[in-house]
Amino acid sequence: MGPVQLSTTVVSSQGFRDRLKEAYGADISLCYQCGKCSAGCPAAFAMEHTVRQIIRMVQAGLIQEALHTYSIWACAGCETCSSRCPRQVDPAKVMEALRIEAKNQGLVSDQEADLFHDLFLQSVQSNGRLHEVGLMARFNILSRQIFKDAIHAPGLLSQGKLSILPHKNQNPDAVARIFANVKKKRGGNK
Numbered sequence: 001m002g003p004v005q006l007s008t009t010v011v012s013s014q015g016f017r018d019r020l021k022e023a024y025g026a027d028i029s030l031c032y033q034c035g036k037c038s039a040g041c042p043a044a045f046a047m048e049h050t051v052r053q054i055i056r057m058v059q060a061g062l063i064q065e066a067l068h069t070y071s072i073w074a075c076a077g078c079e080t081c082s083s084r085c086p087r088q089v090d091p092a093k094v095m096e097a098l099r100i101e102a103k104n105q106g107l108v109s110d111q112e113a114d115l116f117h118d119l120f121l122q123s124v125q126s127n128g129r130l131h132e133v134g135l136m137a138r139f140n141i142l143s144r145q146i147f148k149d150a151i152h153a154p155g156l157l158s159q160g161k162l163s164i165l166p167h168k169n170q171n172p173d174a175v176a177r178i179f180a181n182v183k184k185k186r187g188g189n190k
């Protein structure tokens, strides 16, 4: 990455930062870069830029650079960062917003993570809860690595940690309403 004219990028990115606030409820102008979010992030080791650095990039107008990172796909959505943030920035929501924006712009930098997210949500939508075996099987087939982690399956199955058949949620209508509401909120998109 070459030299960056920060004054120019900050001004030109104002619209994006406003959208983060209005559409996702994440006001990154509140972040004063204390680093508490990144210090507690269990996925920081797998990120090329920590969540604090990602927020700083967006603050500085480096939107496309932030959307291209693997970091936003390495984020596990555990919300440790949000619970530690003294400024209520909600960094986990920022990471989620950036994943959605990257996907909408065709900038997904980790196709496997994106596939995993999609299959996870499809499983929850179908069953009302996650069916791990179904998710693993579909992920391995669609990512063309049939035997990935298969070595662990017998042990997990014998200990009752996995179930071959899905356990259905008792209230599928409530789950369907949640998905419908999210879809409506996003203007009918996925």
Ligand code: SF4
Pocket (backbone or CB within 6 Å): 030, 031, 032, 033, 034, 035, 036, 037, 038, 052, 055, 081, 084, 085, 086, 087, 088, 089, 090, 091
């Ligand atoms: S904890 Fe909050 S204020 Fe501190 S760097 Fe992270 S997002 Fe910014």
Ligand code: SF4
Pocket (backbone or CB within 6 Å): 037, 040, 041, 042, 043, 044, 051, 074, 075, 076, 077, 078, 079, 080, 081, 082, 091, 092, 095
């Ligand atoms: S939500 Fe993502 S960025 Fe925040 S602590 Fe968890 S893994 Fe890290």
